[in-house]
C-alpha cells in the first residue's frame with residue numbers, strides 16, 4: 001500500500017440513491033479529504049457529477065478509475081452484487097475500501113473477501129452498517145454494555161419503507177437479493193452488535209401482501225424472522241415495503257432490568273401540527289432523512305482509521321456474518337422451515 005496523501009484522495013463508485021449522497025459528503029463534509037474521482041455506468045449519473053463537481057474526473061468504468069495512481073481510497077455504492085469483486089480489485093490496486101452493505105450477495109464471495117483481506121494488512125476495509133454510527137444506537141450500545149438493562153432477553157427490529165417508495169424498490173428488485181439481505185441486514189448487524197452474540201437458528205415467514213412482483217424473486221413485500229442467539233437472547237426482525245406513514249426504523253431491546261427503544265415514533269422533527277386532522281407529527285420519508293448524520297459519521301470514521309493506521313470497527317467478517325444470516329432467513333422463508341446456523 002502507498003502512504004496516504006494529505007489531503008486524502010477518495011474516489012466514489014456508483015452514483016445512485018446513496019452514491020450521490022456519499023459523493024457530496026466526500027466533497028464537502030470531510031475535512032482533509034478530496035473527492036478525486038467519480039464512477040458510474042449510467043450516463044445521466046456522469047452528467048449529474050460533471051455539473052455537481054466540474055473539477056473531478058469522472059469514469060464510466062471502475063478499472064479506468066483504478067488506474068489513477070494518486071487515489072488513496074474508494075467508497076463503493078454500486079449494486080450489491082459488485083461489492084466483493086470491486087473490494088478485491090481495489091485492495092489489489094493498493095487502496096483502502098469502504099463498501100456499502102451488504103458485503104455481498106453470496107456466501108462464497110464474502111468468504112473470499114474475508115480470506116484475502118489479511119494479504120493487505122495496512123489497508124482499511126469497512127462495511128457500511130451506518131446505524132452503528134447513529135447517536136441513538138451508540139447510546140443504546142453503551143447502556144447495554146454498562147449493564148443498565150441487565151441481561152438482554154429480546155432484540156426487536158423493524159425496518160419499513162414508505163409505500164410511496166415502492167417504484168424505486170421494484171426497480172432495484174433484480175439487484176437486491178431479497179428483503180432480508182437488502183433491508184433486514186441492518187437489523188441483523190444491529191442485533192449481533194448490540195447483543196454481542198451470534199444467532200444459532202432462524203425461522204422466517206411473510207408474503208406478497210400488496211406487490212406480487214416480489215414473488216418472482218421468491219421474496220415477499222413484507223417479511224419477518226425469529227432468531228435465537230447463542231447467549232439465549234431472542235430476536236425478531238420485520239422488513240416491509242408498504243408503510244402508509246413513511247420510513248420507520250424501530251428498535252427495542254428488552255432486558256431483565258429494563259428496556260431500550262429507538263424510533264418508536266419515527267418523527268421527522270420536533271414539530272407537532274394541531275389542525276383540522278387533530279394533532280400530528282410528520283414522519284421521516286427515507287433513509288437519508290433518518291440517518292443523514294450516521295452516513296457522514298461512518299465516512300469520517302473510515303477516514304480516521306486510514307489516518308490512524310488501524311482497522312475499522314465494522315469489518316468484512318461482520319459483512320460475511322450478516323450475509324450468512326440474511327441468506328439463511330431467506331432460505332427459511334422459501335422452504336418454510338427453521339434453519340440452524
Ligand code: NAI
Nearest residue numbers: 014015016017018019040041042077078079080100101102
Ligand atoms: P442505485 O441503483 O440507485 O445506484 C447504483 C449505482 O451504481 C448507479 O449509479 C449505477 O449506474 C452504478 N453502477 C452499476 N454498475 C456499475 C459498475 N459496474 N461500476 C460502477 N458503477 C456501477 O442503488 P442504491 O440504492 O444507491 O444502492 C447502492 C448500494 O448501496 C447497494 O448495495 C445498496 O444495498 C446500498 N444501500 C445502502 C443503504 C444504507 O442504508 N446503508 C441505503 C441504500 C442503498
